[in-house]
Amino acid sequence: MYDLLKGLRVVEGAAFVAAPTCGLYLAQMGAEVIRFDNIGGGPDFHRWPLADNGMSLYWEGLNKGKKSVAIDLTSPKGREIAQALAASPGADGGLFVTNFPVDGFLSYETLKTLRADLICVRVMGWADGSQGMDYTINSAIGLPQMTGPVDDPRPVNHVLAAWDLLTGAYCAFTLVSALLARHRTGEGREIRAPLSDIAATTLANLGFTAETMLAGRQRPRMGNDVYGAFGRDFVTRDGQTLMLLAITPRQWSKALEALGLKEAVAALEAELGVSFATDEGLRFTHRARLYPLFEQAFAGKDLAEIAPAFDAGGVTWGTYQPLEAALNDPRLFKDNPVFQDVRHPSGLTYPAPGAAATIPQDARGPVAPAPRLGQHTDEVLAEILGLSAAEIGKLHDQAVVA
Structure with missing residues (x-):
């Protein structure tokens, strides 16, 4: 009050x-x-x-x-x-x-x-x-x-x-x-x-209506994918589900670094002739090619290994937790x-x-x-x-x- x-x-x-x-x-x-x-x-x-x-x-x-x-x-x-x-x-x-x-x-x-x-x-x-x-x-x-x-x-x-x-x-x-x-x-x-x-x-303020008017249809459902950016849920080796979001160039580069994906993503960029570094829209457009790389990286690491690396790099992420667990979150x-x-x-x-x-x-x-x-x-x-x-x-x- x-x-x-x-x-x-x-x-x-x-x-x-x-x-x-x-x-x-x-x-x-x-x-x-x-x-x-x-x-x-x-x-x-x-x-x-x-x-x-x-x-x-x-x-x-x-x-x-x-x-x-x-x-x-x-x-x-x-x-x-x-x-x-x-x-x-x-x-x-x-x-x-x-x-x-x-x-x-x-x-x-x-x-x-x-x-x-x-x-x-x-x-x-x-x-x-x-x-x-x-x-x-x-x-x-x-x-x-x-x-x-x-x-x-x-x-x-x-x-x-x-x-x-x-x-x-x-x-x-x-x-x-x-x-x-x-x-x-x-x-x-x-x-x-x-x-x-x-x-x-x-x-209308968020651009939904203009998008639909211009496209002739509303956007399709896409599960947990973040529209127009790179973001989705991933599962670690020990079965923990995380939400990863990479909107800014720094968020993207630090996520690649923490997951050891710099070389794999660079190879994909060369194949596609694009650069994901500064364009979040390209990450969204090619998410079907990017997601398998991230899924494999998460599947090879436990949460206890990923969390410190993400935090040290300033990666934007979070675990999925029920409300009863959230009640104990400070x-x-x-x-x-x-x-x-x-x-x-x-x-x-x-x-x-x-x-x-x-x-x-x-x-x-x-x-x-x-x-x-x-x-x-x-x-x-x-x-x-x-x-x-x-x-x-x-x-x-x-x-x-x-």
Whole structure:
């Protein structure tokens, strides 16, 4: 946790991954993030993975450091409270993150009547308002047909919700950008961030779309080969699988040196009339001739022999390891200062991350756990909406809040 956004109040009315990720990142940079959910929890309150006691590890992870308000969003009074929170007062309030539909009780047109300079960041599926989630957007954009073994035509879905996570980060960026503009002009605005547009623009930014337009077809699947460069998985004599990547001239030359392949590759260059030294595209084009040389070299050496040679030469490589092994990797989890042991609402204590970025000039604050559902209801209603204890008690009696 850092204090760069200390003083900002962001209200989150959302579920699933993208919008809660936006709120999480803002909270980790010091913003006060208040999430409201239905009494009993929203649609993501019990999402897997689950702890043995049934509590959602997913929910605990995406809502660290936030405050929680529980409201009956089906009731007129509950919706009125949600609207008031979204348009909360103060120079650094009136910041709302949501994935509720464009139309409805949390529409921008409705909320800006309560606060003209409101900033609303709205996660959407498709830009036309139709429903879409990470996996359906991904299936529509062609990537599952580019992913997986060469000899298997079935589409391969990725495990990581990439478009959700990119959208969440993009929303945090646009919210801060809109806030900076509001400080300059006094104007609010709605920002709509459809997963479909994040996916489409990302593929265009990476050249995928131009490539497909010019070629008339999308690139074929090619297993673990790194497209346009030299990179693939190889197996050592003792059965260890490594990922080797050689993009720069130095990475290439040091890999050849460590594997004892300089002469063999020089002979191949002479045969083909090319030089692989400075052109990663040529290494990719002729990978069918290069891979057997590398396979043979790896098959003749154990990992204990290859690793020191690669490290001494600055070769870019890594072993394949399951997550349970990665948990003991000091570069990732074990001894990583990004993580701290935290007791969570589930009653379990396990390491949880703060901000992914490290700011050497600032002290890293403690990681705050996710709240219990509705933990801050009374506090928020009193401090932000100015309700009296009697008014809050009446709302409890009417089951409007919990």
